[in-house]
Amino acid sequence: GELTFQVRPAANADVTLSESDFDSNEGRIHVRGGGSNISVAITNVDVTNQGGPAQPAVEAYDVEILDIDGLNVTSDTAPIGLQAYRIGTLTLDGSSFDMNSNTGSVGVVLYEALGSVTIATTSISNAGQAGILALAAGTIDLDVDVSGMTFTGNGANAITGSAHPGVGFEIAYGDIVTVGEGATPDITGDVTGLSIVQSITPESP
Numbered sequence: 001g002e003l004t005f006q007v008r009p010a011a012n013a014d015v016t017l018s019e020s021d022f023d024s025n026e027g028r029i030h031v032r033g034g035g036s037n038i039s040v041a042i043t044n045v046d047v048t049n050q051g052g053p054a055q056p057a058v059e060a061y062d063v064e065i066l067d068i069d070g071l072n073v074t075s076d077t078a079p080i081g082l083q084a085y086r087i088g089t090l091t092l093d094g095s096s097f098d099m100n101s102n103t104g105s106v107g108v109v110l111y112e113a114l115g116s117v118t119i120a121t122t123s124i125s126n127a128g129q130a131g132i133l134a135l136a137a138g139t140i141d142l143d144v145d146v147s148g149m150t151f152t153g154n155g156a157n158a159i160t161g162s163a164h165p166g167v168g169f170e171i172a173y174g175d176i177v178t179v180g181e182g183a184t185p186d187i188t189g190d191v192t193g194l195s196i197v198q199s200i201t202p203e204s205p
Contacts, residue, residue: 002027004050009063011035018043028055028078033062044070051078054165056109061085071095076102079166081127083109089116096123103128104159104166110134110183116141121148128157129164129173136180144176147189151175155195172197 004027009015015031015038022029028051031040040063050073051057057078060066066087072095073081081097084090090110097107107124110117110133117140124131131154134140158173159165171179174195178185181200 002055003030004028006030006032007040008032008034009038009040012037013039015040016043017041017045019045021046021048022050023048025050027051029058031060031063033064036064038063039065040067042066042068042071045072047071047073047075049074049076051075051080053077053079056080056083059083059085060087064088066090068092069094074098074100075105076100078102079105080109081107083111084114084117085111087114087117090114090118092117092119093121096125097127097131098125099127101126101128101153101157103157104164105129105157106133106166107131107154108133109166110140110142112136112138114140114142116143118143118145119149120145123150123152124154124175125150125152126156127154129159129171130154130177131175132177133171134178134180134183134185135167136178136183139182140180142178142183142185143188144185145188146191146194149189151194172199
């Protein structure tokens with residue numbers, strides 16, 4: 001897919017993306033590790049209408065530490081706000097994702113094996129399919145503190161009855177959706193009014 005901004009750090013690198021504004025570009029913001037012990041920090045970054053129909057606005061994978069504080073994504077185009085893939089430790093705080101009710105869209109996708117994921121003080125709204133979607137091929141140690149979070153209008157424009165084009169099989173919809181035995185979330189705070197769906201195996205279309 002198209003790239004607007006890409007970083008390919010080598011082993012033992014520290015990468016910081018901060019105080020930046022990306023607006024109306026076709027490609028995604030992409031960080032891909034090329035070795036071990038890579039640390040990435042994203043702070044105070046605004047992303048508007050970034051990415052395209054088949055790619056996330058922001059994507060990071062194969063890094064040891066991903067620390068995000070102040071990533072704000074608003075998108076009419078991308079199906080995914082943030083996609084994190086094979087991350088050792090991910091912290092997501094002080095951020096927001098508004099997917100503008102794009103069909104089948106997801107605010108945050110956590111994919112495959114992740115060591116530790118902590119999400120707090122983040123707003124996720126108008127994601128057509130799911131606010132947070134965790135797909136575990138291995139184990140995802142997922143901690144979500146909903147007491148400081150806002151979930152609004154997620155799952156209202158979902159793809160149902162057929163395979164989701166982003167993952168190749170049917171998935172549920174709601175605020176927090178997990179697929180795989182290794183993706184059971186530890187949720188703290190008041191979950192009243194939230195739609196939380198856990199599936200051990202993918203749904204059949």
